[in-house]
Amino acid sequence: MFKDIEHLVRLAAVMLLALLLFIVFRAAVVPKSFGQYGHYRGAAIAEIASRPVAIAGREVCEGCHTDVADQKKLGSHVVLSCEACHGAQAKHADDPANVTPPKLDSAVVCARCHEANSAKPKAFPQVVTADHSGGIACDTCHQPHKPNIEDTPAQSAKTTTGKRTGAKP
Numbered sequence: 199m200f201k202d203i204e205h206l207v208r209l210a211a212v213m214l215l216a217l218l219l220f221i222v223f224r225a226a227v228v229p230k231s232f233g234q235y236g237h238y239r240g241a242a243i244a245e246i247a248s249r250p251v252a253i254a255g256r257e258v259c260e261g262c263h264t265d266v267a268d269q270k271k272l273g274s275h276v277v278l279s280c281e282a283c284h285g286a287q288a289k290h291a292d293d294p295a296n297v298t299p300p301k302l303d304s305a306v307v308c309a310r311c312h313e314a315n316s317a318k319p320k321a322f323p324q325v326v327t328a329d330h331s332g333g334i335a336c337d338t339c340h341q342p343h344k345p346n347i348e349d350t351p352a353q354s355a356k357t358t359t360g361k362r363t364g365a366k367p
């Protein structure tokens with residue numbers, strides 16, 4: 199029954215060698231902490247946690263810019279975080295005297311969310327910016343922090359009080 203077994207032994211030897219190579223190669227390339235918590239590299243968590251924080255969070259912004267926060271509460275942008283428009287500003291929040299957030303171009307920022315697109319929910323307010331404003335900056339007519347037109351006269355396109363509290367001058 200086993201008289202012509204030789205070719206099978208050769209095949210088994212080749213497969214064993216392949217398995218051995220695989221085990222050695224795997225041990226060499228799989229990071230040490232892989233599988234520590236799950237099917238990923240455990241050390242990645244500490245690495246990500248040690249990155250500098252870029253986003254301060256709206257509570258921090260509102261602590262100093264109380265005037266903007268109060269105004270934002272009155273309009274439909276109350277749902278937005280400051281940094282959704284102003285970008286990650288942790289560096290400014292830590293050191294407002296030396297780091298000033300860049301001026302925003304409202305024609306760009308507003309269109310990012312409000313440019314009409316049939317993929318957006320129908321209930322979301324959207325405009326075809328080319329027809330709606332014809333290139334005029336959106337904050338000529340809309341106050342960015344309180345954008346609803348009916349209660350915002352065009353001439354008050356700046357934050358109403360201009361006061362900033364809790365900050366270095």
Ligand code: HEC
Nearest residue numbers: 254258259262280281284287288291294298299364365366
């Ligand atoms: C510790 C107080 C403080 C915190 C926290 C703070 N700011 Fe400010 N912010 C200031 C001061 C002071 C100025 C005025 C500095 C200037 O004009 O250069 C300012 C100015 C600004 C300006 C206007 C810049 C310009 O054009 O004059 C923007 C926009 C702004 N902050 C956004 C933010 C956002 C967004 C956050 C939250 C991530 C934030 N700030 C957190 C104190 C603060």
Ligand code: HEC
Nearest residue numbers: 259263266267270278279280283300301302304342356357
């Ligand atoms: C819908 C987008 C949007 C959101 C949300 C937003 N801002 Fe603004 N903000 C703007 C635009 C646009 C300007 C006008 C252009 C500029 O000064 O960069 C502005 C201007 C400012 C200014 C300077 C001029 C002013 O009106 O006083 C400050 C300070 C400011 N924002 C702070 C904040 C803070 C704090 C928050 C969160 C409570 C916030 N913003 C949320 C878009 C936004």
Ligand code: HEC
Nearest residue numbers: 274275282283304307308311322323336340342345346347
């Ligand atoms: C990050 C996304 C985002 C950006 C950027 C943004 N908006 Fe909005 N906007 C919203 C959301 C969310 C609402 C609330 C929609 C709702 O109530 O269903 C809103 C509401 C509005 C409304 C009220 C519409 C209505 O009928 O109630 C106007 C007007 C408006 N935004 C104008 C602007 C202008 C002008 C800018 C630029 C300064 C801007 N938006 C930037 C998300 C955004």
Ligand code: HEC
Nearest residue numbers: 305308309312323324325327330331334335336338339347
């Ligand atoms: C010349 C003034 C003016 C400019 C500039 C302007 N708007 Fe408006 N916007 C209005 C008026 C007035 C209304 C309210 C009447 C209406 O619905 O058309 C309005 C309404 C809106 C609405 C609510 C639409 C809805 O269906 O509820 C959004 C969103 C909006 N504008 C976004 C923008 C954006 C984004 C820009 C910049 C690209 C911009 N607007 C520039 C005057 C302006």
